[in-house]
Each structure stands twice: as structure tokens, then as C-alpha cells.
Amino acid sequence: MKEAQLLSTLKEYFGYDTFRPLQKKIIDAVFAGEDNLVIMPTGGGKSICYQLPAILLPGITLVVSPLIALMKDQVDGLTANGIPAAFLNSSQSSLEHQDIFTRVEAGELKLLYVAPESLQIIDRLLVPENLSLIAIDEAHCISSWGHDFRPAYTQLGYLKNRFPSTPVIALTATADKATRKDIAQQLNIPGANKHIASFDRKNLSLEVRQGIKKFEQILNFVKTRKNESGIIYCLSRKSTEEIAARLKAKGIKAEAYHAGLGHEERIKIQDDFINDRQQVICATIAFGMGIDKSNIRWVIHHNMPKNLEGYYQEIGRAGRDGLPSQTLLFHSYADVVQLQKFAANAKNEQVQLAKLERMKQYSEAVTCRRKILLNYFGELKQEDCGNCDICKNPPQFFDGTLIAQKALSCIYRLKGGEPITIVIDVLRGAKNEGVLEKNYQKVKTYGVGAEISWRDWQQYLIQLINLGFIEIAFHHHNHLRLTTLAKQVLFENQKVKLAKVPEKILSTPAETAEKEEKASTLFEKLRQLRLRIAREEDIPAYHIFSDATLREMEKERPMTDEDFMQISGVGKKKMQDYGYQFIKEIIAFSKKKRSGKKTKKSNTYKETQQLFQEGLGVEEIAQKRGLASTTIYSHLAKLYSDGEISNLEKLIDRQDLEAVKKAKKQLDDPETLKPYYEHFQEALDYGTIRLALAVLEKEDS
Structure with a gap:
């Protein structure tokens, strides 16, 4: 293919006058009928490497992609550029499928995006004569050594066997040596050309901080960057909502984004962010894939990522325009424990745990962080970068x-x-x-x-x-x-x-707790509760909460989700799994042993009660009080149980209430909220479930 034609196509359909590094070389290899493995950082221009050839090749290009949202975003972009493209997945109706089949058979499409699970649906339509190129996006998903292994990807090796003369291009933003080799072997393209772009994003400053008083640190960080767009990545949906609500209460334009939101709502939030109507997005890791917003000035990781590949991919969403941008990672032992639990029993558990350990080592490093990242991806560097917290404060x-x-x-x-x-x-x-x-x-x-x-x-x-x-x-x-x-x-x-290796500093609260000889009645009650749960789940008691964590609960007496999350040793997952029971135990004990905290706790409930009686909803109360919505749900459930408020039913859809009532019988009235949450497959949030149970308990009594 002549260079003049490539450049004119690039300009016509994508608006660029020149290719980025490696793009032209990759595209030439595609037209030569060769297989290619492309490792190119986020924002490096991977998509053009197969989209541009697809326009000029005679048949159709099949693109395998893992996410529906990502496929839609790509197809919308292509369609907007005048390139006939479509996506096909199992969520579509049979009529929609038939329309796509008709367009494929008529030769009307240049690119067809398909989820790996949906390949069998179009199998009969794929013939060597009309299949010009096979592109495997997010190719690291095929490898158990990769950071986001997906079993459905492992079937893709058959494509090369069935279409040996059709070139395959596998693309990913992050893959270490082991993953690269595995991708090529599993896709049956061992002789593929390997194109590895530089991972060095010099404009990104790297900083790691201890995960202490994270919200206060985030608030101070964002306040000094009022006109800059940024993303705060969290492990859980609940975290995204809590942080967004607290930031909004402080006058910052922030929204939560996660898979639990409705499709239209997600699209609106995404569009508002892309168009600078929204400053901050608090999101799970799904946000940002396929979104080309070039002026994101900073990325914060509220929780530690599970590996360096994911971390690198996420910070890469900042500063795509090449201007200075900042990244901030909060590191805490609680996150490590939570991620270890996530990795447990996975098919590639040992790989996940090893990569998590590498992530932990990065967070605790005393040498240039950029060198660590680049060396990890095989780009060996000896000079320090001068643009990370270690270099600035060696x-x-x-x-x-x-x-x-x-x-x-x-x-x-x-x-x-x-x-x-x-x-x-x-x-x-x-x-x-x-x-x-x-x-x-x-x-x-x-x-x-x-x-x-x-x-x-x-x-x-x-x-x-x-x-x-x-x-x-x-x-x-x-x-x-x-x-x-x-x-x-x-x-x-x-x-x-x-x-020099710093002296190990013992945790003062834990040390104090170990030295205390006199057992507390509350501590004993919490210990017994922990023991009961441990026996039910058939796991060691210390895997639930350590003694030091129970001692801190005893001392602080947390009675809301927000306060409970401040306890050392309580992570997001453990809050969801066990928080309800432990808070309930603490409240029950505190009713018998009123302390000097009574006035403070009573006042915070009274404020919520007053606002509720004035007709405000949960989100309005949370915003007005500067608290998380989950805390307000907790307040309202307790106030209702104590007979302090009525009409709680107005906050719950009757259908939801009936659904919880039915689930309560089916699940044999479990003590924790988690079984309900899993029963509804996350369709009902923890707050709604909690209120529904409060109403049902009063009805039963």
C-alpha cells in the first residue's frame, strides 16, 4: 500500500496528518499479510493500527473485544467518522442480530466488533474470502499471566487455525515478557512481529502516600486544582458513591461511575466529563477504556491496584496531550489484604498474588518509581527520572x-x-x-x-x-x-x-492492645461474634478481623458505616461482609453502657432525623450534612427501629420491599446484608436492603 494513500486515509477518516511512532510500520506489516503483536501504552494509538487497514482492505475486519461499553464506544466513534461498523453481543435481540448478519452478507460493514462469547453466533458467516483481518483487542485477557485473565479468550486460538491466510493483530496496552510470549502461543501466532512502544510517559509525575485520612488528602489535592479534570479510581462501587457524595458536599463537581448505574446515566456522566461539565469522576477501573479525553490532568488511586499492568494502564489516562500531569496512589495494608482475598481460589491465584506482591513492592519502594515501572515492562533504564516522589525526596x-x-x-x-x-x-x-x-x-x-x-x-x-x-x-x-x-x-x-532499610515501626494501637491485660466486655462480645462467623464460613477467626482491630472497635465504638470504615483493619470488602453485624453488636452494647459519646451520637442522629422530617431524601441529607449516603441509610434504619421516625416506606419502592421480603424467606433470614446483595446480583444497593429490613422487622414485631 502506497504511503500517500495511507496518509490520505488517515487524514480523511481520523483527522491526523502523520502517523505516531510504530503505527506506519505495523500497518505496513498488516498489508503484507503478517501477524503482529502490538504492545502500546494507553493513548498511544493502537486502534488505528487495525482500523485504518480495515477501511482499505477488501473484506471485513473482525475485532474481538471484551467489554460491551468499549465496543459501543469504538463503533460510535467509527460511525461518526463515516466508517461502517457494528458490534454484536449476547445482550442484543435476535432481530438486531439478524440485521447485522444481513449487513455482513451484503458486504456493507468494514469492522465487526464481537465479544469472545459471541463468536459462535457469527461462525457460519465467516469465510476466508471475506475475512481480511482479525484483531484481538485487550489481548492480555487470553493469558493467565496477564493482569485481567478472561477464560472466554482462551478459545480464540482456533481463529488462526481456521483462517491461516488471514493476518492476526493482537493489541494490548500492558504485557510483561511472560504475557507477551503466552499471547503469541495461545493465538497460534508464534512468529508474529512484536512491536513494543516506549512505556516512558515523562509528563506523568508519580507519587505514593500512606492511606491515612485519605479523603482529607484527596480534598486538599482537588481544591488546589479547581479547573482541572481528574479521575479517582476505587475498588468498589460503594467507594465511588461515598467519595463523590462527600466531594459534592464540599462544592466540587464530582460524580460516581460504575457498572451498577443505568446505561443512560453512565452515558450522561461520561459525556459531561468528556465535555468538561464535570470535573471529577470517582470510578471503578472500567471507566476510561476507549475514552480519548486528552486533558485529564491527574489520576488518584484511592485503593491500591492489584498489579502494575492495571496501575500503569489507569495512570496512562492522564496527560494524553503530553502536558505535565500528576498521579497519586494511596497505599495501605488493608488494601493488600483485601486484594489477597480477591485473588484467593482464582485459577491463576499464584500469578495474581505474585503480581500483587510486585505492586506492593512498587508502593513501598525507595528507588525511582519510573525506573521500576519501565524495568517491569522490559524497558531497562538506569538514570533516575527526577519526576517522582522518591527522586524529589530521596x-x-x-x-x-x-x-x-x-x-x-x-x-x-x-x-x-x-x-x-x-x-x-x-x-x-x-x-x-x-x-x-x-x-x-x-x-x-x-x-x-x-x-x-x-x-x-x-x-x-x-x-x-x-x-x-x-x-x-x-x-x-x-x-x-x-x-x-x-x-x-x-x-x-x-x-x-x-x-538504608528504615527501622520497623510498630503500630501503636496494636502494641497498646497487646499490652492491655484487662478484658473488656465489649471486646469479648465482638470476639464471640467473630468466632461465630468464622465457624459459619469455615475460616480462621483472624482472617475476619485481628484482635488489634477489635480493640480499636472497642475503643472508638463506631456506629455508622463511615465511622466503621475508619477502623484500622476494616477494608471495603470486610465492611460489606461483616460491618452490619459488628455495628449492630456495638449499638446493642452501647444502649446498656451509655458513655460520654452519647450526646455526640444522639446529636448526629437528631440532625438526620430533623432533615428527614423536613422532607429531604437520602442524597439531599447526605449532601447537606457532608456525610456518605450509606451513613444516612444507617441513621434512618436505626431511627426507624427506635420509633423516632415513621414513613420510612416512602424511601423504598413497594416492589423492592416485597422482593426483600421474599428473599428474607428464601435465604432463611440471614444476619448479614451480603447474602441479600448477592441474591439480587447487585441490583439492589446495601442502603435500600438495610431500610427494607428495618421496615420488615417492625412489621413482624
Whole structure:
């Protein structure tokens, strides 16, 4: 294909005068009939690599995409550009399917977007004569080593077998070495050209903070950026709503965005944000895929992402225009525990846990964060970036060359065949089974680092990984292996600076709790409740809440969702799973033992009561009081149960009330809200369920 024709098509349909780096090379390879694997960061222009050829190729281009919202966004954009395109998925009616089939058979479409689950629906229509190109978008989904593995993607390998002469182009924004190799193998394109764009987004500043008083920090951050658009990413839908409500109460234009909202509502919020009518979007990770808003000036992660791939993809939605933009990540142990729970029992559990550990290491790093990110994706850098919090406020460093040489030499002598735990044991001269059964006590580096503690060795090895001298082979049981940079330290006398490992600071509340000898009655009640739940769920009691967390509950007496979430050790998931029961226990105990907190608690309920009696709705009360809507739901349920308010039914649709009543019987009246939430498949929120149960309890009494 002549370059002049490519450029004129690029200008006509996409409005660009020139190609971005790699685009022209990829497009040429497509026209040459070759298979391609494209790794290009968010906003790098991946879509044009298959959309432009689709316009000029004679037949149809099949695009496999994982999200309905993403497919629609792409098709809407193509249609707006005058390119005939459609998407097909299982949510459409048979009439809609038939219309698409007719258009395919008539040769009217240039691109057809299909969810992997829907491929069988169009199987009969696909013939070699009219299928010009196969594009696999979000290709990392096919790999269990990827950050967003989806089993439905694993069937896609048959496409190349069935259409061997049709070129395949697989595209993703983030994939490490293991994932790239796996994608090519599973799609049956082992000889595919690999096009890997630079991951270095120099305009993005990187910062990590401790997850303490997060809302206050977010509020201060946003207040100083009143005219700038930004995204706050959260793990749960509930978090998005709570943060958006609190920001709105402070006069900031913010909205929550998640899959639980109606289609029209999501479209409106998205459009308002794209068109700068809305400043802040508090969203789950689905927001931003396929949205090309170039002037997002900042991205905040309210919770720690589950891996570096997802984190990189999400921060990449800031500063697409190349202007300076900021990213802020809040790191907390509670998030780590929650994400570990999410990963448990997954098919690729060990991979997910290993990648989560890498994410944790990034968050706790004492070396340049950009180097860590780039090294993770195989783009080895040695110079510091100067645009991350570590570079701007560096820790104390020392000459760690000898330590580095010992570590790298040990990994070399273990032939890159062991994970970090065994490497440390060999360095320290451990005499455990893992070392002795493989005769590692005979390795020359056995015991060369015996004077350094296990914890310090762990930190030094993490630093060496972050510096790019070592890599983790996720696809080989997380073994540590040397990179090409390692030989400079081992054989070329390169000096290595390591950061001093800070002294471990014990948590004061936990330490105090452990020293307390006198058992509290409330503590005992909470402990017994925890034990009952643990037996019901067949899990250790400490997996629910630690003793230190129960001690803090005993001290703070949280009686609302908002207050309960402030307790150390309470994450979003645990709030949803257990919060209702523990708050109920604390309220019941406090009725018997009125303390000095009575006036404060009574006053906050009275304020809610007064506003409700004035006719305000839940969201209006929440906004007026600067509280989360879930807290207001909690207030109203308690006020109604205590006989302080009536007419609570006006806040609940009668059909919802009847549905909860029916579910209550079917579920045998469970004590927690979670079974109801799961029963309704998230169609009813926790607040509505809570109010409905309060009404039903009064009716029963």
C-alpha cells in the first residue's frame, strides 16, 4: 500500500496528518499479510493500527473485544467518522442480530466488533474470502499471566487455525515478557512481529502516600486544582458513591461511575466529563477504556491496584496531550489484604498474588518509581527520572555494591531457578529443608550474607529488582533471574547505591492492645461474634478481623458505616461482609453502657432525623450534612427501629420491599446484608436492603 494513500486515509477518516511512532510500520506489516503483536501504552494509538487497514482492505475486519461499553464506544466513534461498523453481543435481540448478519452478507460493514462469547453466533458467516483481518483487542485477557485473565479468550486460538491466510493483530496496552510470549502461543501466532512502544510517559509525575485520612488528602489535592479534570479510581462501587457524595458536599463537581448505574446515566456522566461539565469522576477501573479525553490532568488511586499492568494502564489516562500531569496512589495494608482475598481460589491465584506482591513492592519502594515501572515492562533504564516522589525526596543511600554482587552471584549460581525466599536462605546460610534437600549448602555463595537479617535482605533484593538488575519470572514459579544489566555489576565494576532499610515501626494501637491485660466486655462480645462467623464460613477467626482491630472497635465504638470504615483493619470488602453485624453488636452494647459519646451520637442522629422530617431524601441529607449516603441509610434504619421516625416506606419502592421480603424467606433470614446483595446480583444497593429490613422487622414485631 502506497504511503500517500495511507496518509490520505488517515487524514480523511481520523483527522491526523502523520502517523505516531510504530503505527506506519505495523500497518505496513498488516498489508503484507503478517501477524503482529502490538504492545502500546494507553493513548498511544493502537486502534488505528487495525482500523485504518480495515477501511482499505477488501473484506471485513473482525475485532474481538471484551467489554460491551468499549465496543459501543469504538463503533460510535467509527460511525461518526463515516466508517461502517457494528458490534454484536449476547445482550442484543435476535432481530438486531439478524440485521447485522444481513449487513455482513451484503458486504456493507468494514469492522465487526464481537465479544469472545459471541463468536459462535457469527461462525457460519465467516469465510476466508471475506475475512481480511482479525484483531484481538485487550489481548492480555487470553493469558493467565496477564493482569485481567478472561477464560472466554482462551478459545480464540482456533481463529488462526481456521483462517491461516488471514493476518492476526493482537493489541494490548500492558504485557510483561511472560504475557507477551503466552499471547503469541495461545493465538497460534508464534512468529508474529512484536512491536513494543516506549512505556516512558515523562509528563506523568508519580507519587505514593500512606492511606491515612485519605479523603482529607484527596480534598486538599482537588481544591488546589479547581479547573482541572481528574479521575479517582476505587475498588468498589460503594467507594465511588461515598467519595463523590462527600466531594459534592464540599462544592466540587464530582460524580460516581460504575457498572451498577443505568446505561443512560453512565452515558450522561461520561459525556459531561468528556465535555468538561464535570470535573471529577470517582470510578471503578472500567471507566476510561476507549475514552480519548486528552486533558485529564491527574489520576488518584484511592485503593491500591492489584498489579502494575492495571496501575500503569489507569495512570496512562492522564496527560494524553503530553502536558505535565500528576498521579497519586494511596497505599495501605488493608488494601493488600483485601486484594489477597480477591485473588484467593482464582485459577491463576499464584500469578495474581505474585503480581500483587510486585505492586506492593512498587508502593513501598525507595528507588525511582519510573525506573521500576519501565524495568517491569522490559524497558531497562538506569538514570533516575527526577519526576517522582522518591527522586524529589530521596532516602539515605550507601554503597551497596558488595551486597549487590553477593545477591547477583547467588542468583547466578542457583541458575535463576529459585524464588526470593530460597535465595535469601542461601545467602544467610540457612539449614532448612528447602536448602539442604537441593544441596545448596555446597554453593559458593552459601552463607556469604549471614550478617544481614532476613528482612533486610528482602528489602535489598526488592531494590535490585526495582533497579532492573533482577527480574521475576512469573511464568516460572516466580524465580529470580538476572537481567542484562547484572553483568555490569558482576564483571564491569559498576557501583550500586542502595537505600538504608528504615527501622520497623510498630503500630501503636496494636502494641497498646497487646499490652492491655484487662478484658473488656465489649471486646469479648465482638470476639464471640467473630468466632461465630468464622465457624459459619469455615475460616480462621483472624482472617475476619485481628484482635488489634477489635480493640480499636472497642475503643472508638463506631456506629455508622463511615465511622466503621475508619477502623484500622476494616477494608471495603470486610465492611460489606461483616460491618452490619459488628455495628449492630456495638449499638446493642452501647444502649446498656451509655458513655460520654452519647450526646455526640444522639446529636448526629437528631440532625438526620430533623432533615428527614423536613422532607429531604437520602442524597439531599447526605449532601447537606457532608456525610456518605450509606451513613444516612444507617441513621434512618436505626431511627426507624427506635420509633423516632415513621414513613420510612416512602424511601423504598413497594416492589423492592416485597422482593426483600421474599428473599428474607428464601435465604432463611440471614444476619448479614451480603447474602441479600448477592441474591439480587447487585441490583439492589446495601442502603435500600438495610431500610427494607428495618421496615420488615417492625412489621413482624
